[in-house]
Amino acid sequence: MMDPREDINKPIVLITGCSEGGIGHALARAFAANKCAVVATSRSRSTMADLEHDTRFFLQELDVKSDDSVRRALDAVIAHFGRVDVLVNNAGVQCVGPLPEVPLSAIQSTYETNVFGALRMIQAVVPHMAKRKQGKIVNVGSVTAMASGPWSGAYTSSKAALHSLTDTLRLELSHFGIDVVNVVPGAIKSNIGNSAIASYDHMPEWDLFKPFEAAIRDRAYFSQKTKSTPNDEFAKHTVAAILKKKPPAWFSYGHYSTAMAIMYHLPLCVRDFILKKAMKC
Numbered sequence: 001m002m003d004p005r006e007d008i009n010k011p012i013v014l015i016t017g018c019s020e021g022g023i024g025h026a027l028a029r030a031f032a033a034n035k036c037a038v039v040a041t042s043r044s045r046s047t048m049a050d051l052e053h054d055t056r057f058f059l060q061e062l063d064v065k066s067d068d069s070v071r072r073a074l075d076a077v078i079a080h081f082g083r084v085d086v087l088v089n090n091a092g093v094q095c096v097g098p099l100p101e102v103p104l105s106a107i108q109s110t111y112e113t114n115v116f117g118a119l120r121m122i123q124a125v126v127p128h129m130a131k132r133k134q135g136k137i138v139n140v141g142s143v144t145a146m147a148s149g150p151w152s153g154a155y156t157s158s159k160a161a162l163h164s165l166t167d168t169l170r171l172e173l174s175h176f177g178i179d180v181v182n183v184v185p186g187a188i189k190s191n192i193g194n195s196a197i198a199s200y201d202h203m204p205e206w207d208l209f210k211p212f213e214a215a216i217r218d219r220a221y222f223s224q225k226t227k228s229t230p231n232d233e234f235a236k237h238t239v240a241a242i243l244k245k246k247p248p249a250w251f252s253y254g255h256y257s258t259a260m261a262i263m264y265h266l267p268l269c270v271r272d273f274i275l276k277k278a279m280k281c
């Protein structure tokens with residue numbers, strides 16, 4: 001277990017969704033390598049078992065969908081360290097399926113994690129940061145929100161909402177010395193494809209969209225192809241940007257990040273043409 005006296009001068013970084021194999025876990029290791037005290041959280045400690053005996057990490061179970069869980073974890077962090085310097089809202093879920101037929105409950109659940117989960121964390125942590133007039137809030141968005149394609153509209157729109165919330169928060173929280181950063185990953189190796197397929201297997205059979213079944217399933221793994229960026233590489237660059245005295249408002253890195261930035265500026269008819277071809281829509 002970490003000794004809080006040893007960590008008093010280190011930045012205290014709280015990260016959500018740190019299961020092994022994902023971006024959160026890679027970020028946790030990269031912050032620790034940069035002399036930060038890391039509060040690594042996930043829904044179940046068993047998914048962070050490899051960090052258990054490393055004294056650089058303070059592990060907590062935290063489900064971003066639950067008020068109680070967030071309060072309990074944050075109380076433990078404040079009791080141990082007295083503060084949070086950096087909050088990284090990394091926890092997120094993919095949701096694959098055609099918007100006209102995806103059950104509303106699946107869309108709501110996606111927003112509960114990706115949008116309201118992040119806001120729940122922010123509302124819990126901001127009072128502590130505002131009191132000290134310093135802190136950094138990092139929201140993990142996605143390049144997919146820069147050019148919405150077919151088959152993952154629930155996820156993409158939730159990330160677009162998060163981008164928008166991030167822009168608002170940056171302005172509102174600047175009065176309290178809190179920097180707000182939108183981290184926008186490209187295609188990064190993680191568990192997201194496997195998790196997406198596990199959820200997809202619980203979807204009802206498509207009616208109108210049955211002929212597109214193979215293309216829809218493929219969307220789950222779109223970010224997990226051979227050229228995808230290793231999560232360690234992504235984490236190293238991202239952490240360097242976040243730890244700057246003046247962090248950027250927007251930081252995008254990884255396979256497809258440049259391509260999607262270009263897509264964002266294309267006329268919609270050209271963008272639609274490209275996305276229809278790429279996603280077999």
Ligand SMILES: NC(=O)c1ccc[n+]([C@@H]2O[C@H](COP(=O)([O-])OP(=O)(O)OC[C@H]3O[C@@H](n4cnc5c(N)ncnc54)[C@H](OP(=O)(O)O)[C@@H]3O)[C@@H](O)[C@H]2O)c1
Nearest residue numbers: 017019022023063064091092142185187188190191192223
């Ligand atoms: N990989 C990419 O190419 C990519 C691209 C753009 C954006 N992103 C974003 O990057 C972030 C990390 O995703 P990833 O790619 O590393 O996927 P991942 O490997 O599936 O990791 C997602 C993490 O979020 C956690 N999580 C899900 N629901 C949660 C909840 N209610 N409370 C707390 N934690 C929860 C998962 O926990 P469990 O292990 O318990 O499920 C897991 O630890 C996400 O916000 C994702 O949208 C990823």
